[in-house]
Amino acid sequence: MIVSAANIYVVPCGNRRGVILELETDAGVTGIGEAGIAYGAGTMASAEMLREMVQRFVVGRDPGPVELLWHTIYDNGFWTKGGGAICFAALSAIDHALWDIKARALGVPVHSLFGGPFVESLETYANGWWMGCDTPQEYAAAAARTATRGFRGLKLYPLGVADPVMIVKHPVRRSVERAREQLIVERCEAVREAVGPDVEIMLDFGGGLTMDLLVPLIARLEPLGICFIEEPVDPALPDVFSTVAGKTHIPLAAGERFYGRSGFHKAFCAGGLSIAQPDICNTGGFSEGLKIAAAAELHNIRVAPHNYGSPLATAIAAQFAAAIPNFMVLEAFPDFEVEPGYNPVVSAPLERTIREGEMPVPAGPGLGVTLDRDAVAPHRWATVGL
Structure with a gap:
């Protein structure tokens, strides 16, 4: 089997943008993935990085040895060493698509390739309800409505x-009035x-405050009972997590802006982190996410995957969550579909399957979802072929 072509889509999707990769093979098996730069700056940069990576390192290759391809890109991409959002998001999308191809060719879910599933359904927490x-008063009413579901x-x-x-705009200059x-x-x-x-109530501070404001708050x-x-502090300062942890009993979480196993290793060794939040769409994909989860185990830390992308990102995160023993x-x-400009991206978004806060683990082959071609076709950004 050879990767014969790649299609890249940049899809406006509610309050975010999905950078979607589709890899085609000469055997008729396709795989999909997502580069996790769905918000903030960098969407088009990640799309271009993805185009260059698949053109140089993936199209024309056998998709089977996924780890070999991952390391080929990591070793030869140059800027991939040391991590970074744009490079690692693109590498993540490629990794997803390669594992999706392998699992579809075998007729099994991606999580089964890693020994999953550990559970039949995944506990979820709601974001976006606010x-x-x-x-x-507005927060209270919205929270009550969501909890009753x-x-x-x-x-x-x-x-x-x-x-x-x-x-939502986070604080600037690490302060609030x-x-x-x-x-x-x-x-x-x-x-x-x-x-x-x-x-449970989870608070995201977006790395927003200096110590003199953070500790009293x-x-x-x-x-x-939070x-x-x-991200109580800037994720670029992993050593400060330990200082904050010494001043509170509230567990601290981070990982949305740590890249690769090396980024998490620094955070784990610095101490203070109680919950790891790798985003499988920007930290290196399944190949790297599994190593991060294993490293978290060595530090007695559970994993609550970060997930803020298109509905495809949710399917990817669900496969990862089902494959790790320390999933939290x-x-x-849950209300993705009411966001202005919502695009389903995939044929059957998993958000629609949530009942009483639980999401069934997909049992279908590959990622358990397929591209909604009518929805993404108008947003094709690039095609690379042999």
Whole structure:
């Protein structure tokens, strides 16, 4: 079997953009993947990096030896060494598509290639339910509505400011105005009161605050029984996680902006991290994600995969989650379809399968989903062929 062509799509998809790869083979088996630069800056850069990588290293090759191809790209891409969002997102999409081809050729799910599944369904927590909220009362009402649908975990961005372009804008210069600190606490208090003690609350700080602001704020949130605080400090400063952890009982989580096993190794060795959040669409794909999960085990850490891409990204994250023993919970956007400009990307988005906060592990071959060709065709960005 030889990879004969590659199609790259850049698909506007609700409040994000899906950079989608489709690899075709001369045997008629196709595989798909996603480069995880769905928000922020860099979408087109990741699409171009993906085009160059598949042209130089994938098209014309046997897709079977996935790890060999991964390391060929890593060793010869030059900028891949040391990590970085653009390179690793493109490498991730290639890895997904290669494993998808292998699993489809064998007629089995991707997770079964790695010894899965460990469970029949995956616990999820809801994100996105807070869109349009500003006041504590609005947060409380939205949280209550989501909890009544069976979700046992809710994530919000209490430091965030509503923004028409970015949806939620994180703090700049690692600070917030003193006048906003009370609002931040009141938002969290209102959510806790609305959902009761049995629903987990996850907070994402977006790496937004300096220590003099962060430590007093976390102290005020401790009584609320927070499940974890994501990126309490800039992820470029892994050593600071240990300092923060020494000042709170709230578990700290990160990983959305750590790249490859080396990025997580630095964070694990620095200490302070309780929950690892690799995004399988930007940290090197399944090949690297499995190594990260194994390293997390050595540090007695569970894995809560980060998932903020198109519906294809959700399918990818679900395959990974089903294949690791230290899985904790999977991020999901249950109301994805109501976002302006939503594009399903795949034929049967897994978000539609969630019941009472649980997502069944896909049992079909490959990633368990196929491209919705009518939905992605208008957004084809490049084609590479023999």
